[in-house]
Amino acid sequence: MTNPEIAKAVDTLMYLSQDPESRAAYEARLKYQLDFNTAVHAAEDKAIDTTKINIAKKMKRDGEPISKIAKFTDLSKEVIQKL
Numbered sequence: 001m002t003n004p005e006i007a008k009a010v011d012t013l014m015y016l017s018q019d020p021e022s023r024a025a026y027e028a029r030l031k032y033q034l035d036f037n038t039a040v041h042a043a044e045d046k047a048i049d050t051t052k053i054n055i056a057k058k059m060k061r062d063g064e065p066i067s068k069i070a071k072f073t074d075l076s077k078e079v080i081q082k083l
Helices: 004-016 020-061 066-073 077-082
Strands: none
Touching (some): 020 066, 020 077, 066 077
């Protein structure tokens, strides 16, 4: 099953052939996995944003121009000015 299309078709067939209780358990497990992945990505994004803000604060304290801070942190000039 190295072909992704065949693997997906097999997964779909297995899903459709399950009894309602097994299908519900499968859907709950899938929902958990998707929610977990979303939470992990959100946490990573928040950590990246926090890091960028901390870097911008340090650069601003050191007197770096806002345009340079924006270039290196990808933060908007408006956000940097508010720091």
